Amino acid sequence: MKTLNRRDFGVALAAAVLLPATTARADDMGVHIDNFVFQPAELKVKVGTTVTWTNRDDIPHTIVSAGKFRSKTLDTDDKFSFTFTNPGDYKYFCSLHPHMTGMIKVE
Numbered sequence: 001m002k003t004l005n006r007r008d009f010g011v012a013l014a015a016a017v018l019l020p021a022t023t024a025r026a027d028d029m030g031v032h033i034d035n036f037v038f039q040p041a042e043l044k045v046k047v048g049t050t051v052t053w054t055n056r057d058d059i060p061h062t063i064v065s066a067g068k069f070r071s072k073t074l075d076t077d078d079k080f081s082f083t084f085t086n087p088g089d090y091k092y093f094c095s096l097h098p099h100m101t102g103m104i105k106v107e
């Protein structure tokens, strides 16, 4: 019977460690801001999902959903995360550029 050498064992161990991480990633979704646009503008997620916004513009933006959440001003590459624990439609906008809008649909 062949025994695992040290390298095979390392690969097996890496696979065992990586698989749960891949599964967990389904609970994290991202929206990025590019050229004054939230992308995707509408995102469907399941309850319990954490959404992280990343500002890829060289202009500050915010993420505000009235009465739900409000980010600080995000500079370039800054991130803001919010975990959605209740179903519903969460409209949000940028308070600095109110024509920038997006929606998170939580089901």
Ligand SMILES: [Cu+2]
Binding pocket: 060, 061, 062, 094, 095, 096, 097, 100
């Ligand atoms: Cu903005």
